[in-house]
Amino acid sequence: xxxxxxxxxxxxxxxxxxxxxxxxxxxxxxxxxxxxxxxxxxxxxxxxxxxxxxxxxxxxxxxxxxxxxxxxxxxxxxxxxxxxxxxxxxxxxxxxxxxxxxxxxxxxxxxxxxxxxxxxxxxxxxxxxxxxxxxxxxxxxxxxxxxxxxxxxxxxxxxxxxxxxxxxxxxxx
Amino acid sequence: xxxxxxxxxxxxxxxxxxxxxxxxxxxxxxxxxxxxxxxxxxxxxxxxxxxxxxxxxxxxxxxxxxxxxxxxxxxxxxxxxxxxxxxxxxxxxxxxxxxxxxx
Numbered sequence: 001x002x003x004x005x006x007x008x009x010x011x012x013x014x015x016x017x018x019x020x021x022x023x024x025x026x027x028x029x030x031x032x033x034x035x036x037x038x039x040x041x042x043x044x045x046x047x048x049x050x051x052x053x054x055x056x057x058x059x060x061x062x063x064x065x066x067x068x069x070x071x072x073x074x075x076x077x078x079x080x081x082x083x084x085x086x087x088x089x090x091x092x093x094x095x096x097x098x099x100x101x102x103x104x105x106x107x108x109x110x111x112x113x114x115x116x117x118x119x120x121x122x123x124x125x126x127x128x129x130x131x132x133x134x135x136x137x138x139x140x141x142x143x144x145x146x147x148x149x150x151x152x153x154x155x156x157x158x159x160x161x162x163x164x165x166x167x168x169x170x171x172x173x
Numbered sequence: 174x175x176x177x178x179x180x181x182x183x184x185x186x187x188x189x190x191x192x193x194x195x196x197x198x199x200x201x202x203x204x205x206x207x208x209x210x211x212x213x214x215x216x217x218x219x220x221x222x223x224x225x226x227x228x229x230x231x232x233x234x235x236x237x238x239x240x241x242x243x244x245x246x247x248x249x250x251x252x253x254x255x256x257x258x259x260x261x262x263x264x265x266x267x268x269x270x271x272x273x274x275x276x
Contacts, residue, residue, distance in 0.1 A: 005176065009183045016187060016210055020194030020203070028203055032210075039187075039213055046180070046224045051216075051238050058242050063209065063249045070202050070253045074260040084197045085269060091196035099189035106181045110174075122229035129239075132232050140236075144243045151247035159254035161261060 004045055011038030023083050025071045033064045047122060050129050180221030188214035201259070201266045205252045212245045 015035025022028045036059040043052035085091070133141050174182075191210030198204050216238045223234020256266060263271050 002176075005179060009179070012183070013186060013190070016190050020190055020198065020207060020210075025200055025202060028206070032206055035210075036213070039217065042180075042183075042217065043220055046220050047229075048220050048224070048235055048238070051220060051235055051242075054239060054242055055216075058246050059209075059213070063246060066249060066253055067202055067206060070256060073257060074202070074266045083199060085199050088197040092193055094196060095189045095193035098192055099185055102185035102188070103182055106178060106185060110178045122224070124229075124232060124235065128232065129235060132236060133239075137236055140240055144240055148243060148247055151251050155250040155254035158251065159257045 005042070008038050008041045008045060011035070012042065026068065029064055029067045029071060032067070033060055036060050036064065047124070050124070050126055175225075177221055177225040180217060180225075184214045184217040184221065187211075187217065199267050199269055201256045201268050201271070202253070204268065205249065205256065208252075209245060209249060212241065212248075216241055 012035050015031050015033070015038055018031035019028045019035055022031060036055065040052045040055040040060065043049075043055055188211050191207045191214060194207030194210065195204050198207065219234045219238045219241070223229060223232075226234070259271060260266050265271070
């Protein structure tokens with residue numbers, strides 16, 4: 001529990017809470033970017049440099065930009081009067097109950113005595129990660145490549161407007 | 174409070190924030206972002222348990238997180254494409270107005 005951890009945790013929680021609570025969707029996505037950046041800082045703090053930079057590239061760089069594009073391409077006519085659903089009280093109660101249950105389980109799982117001495121961060125180089133990816137985890141890596149290709153093609157096909165494509169038009173009719 | 178406990182509590186809080194957003198927001202894009210937040214909470218757990226676990230040299234937590242991030246990115250791309258397709262049909266992303274399965 002150091003000051004670094006507390007600051008990064010505060011940035012993450014504030015960013016994500018603002019992302020879920022603000023009214024304007026663009027502001028939400030910008031706050032989400034701050035939350036993801038805080039999370040990337042936490043990964044760096046925990047010694048997982050590669051995952052931290054992957055988080056910055058994938059989430060801050062790609063997912064947030066994709067969400068901004070989606071927000072800008074979908075304009076809700078007549079800004080909705082309510083940003084939360086009618087049953088938001090129940091949703092908040094359920095989320096609070098889930099958090100309290102998890103927090104209680106975590107508190108109970110740690111006896112006060114087993115405060116382990118702080119071990120130095122394990123040094124993992126990108127070379128080690130690359131070796132592991134190319135030897136032990138080569139099959140999952142190939143499957144992820146296939147999944148990303150399928151997701152790429154699928155996303156394009158799903159988002160394609162059938163009216164824009166003359167070859168699809170007779171099928172759509 | 175041990176560092177691992179702090180990380181796990183933060184992860185639980187992130188999961189709860191994502192769950193609250195997923196079940197209460199009306200905008201479909203923000204619901205998808207809430208799902209991403211829950212996935213990120215799981216990733217934080219993997220990293221924290223890898224860092225403070227007995228075998229940090231095994232790299233298992235890092236590997237699982239990398240694959241999880243890749244799957245989450247694919248899910249975000251397909252999900253946002255689905256939202257765009259639904260928007261083209263319903264002219265809205267308000268989930269309370271998308272209440273018909275048969276367009």
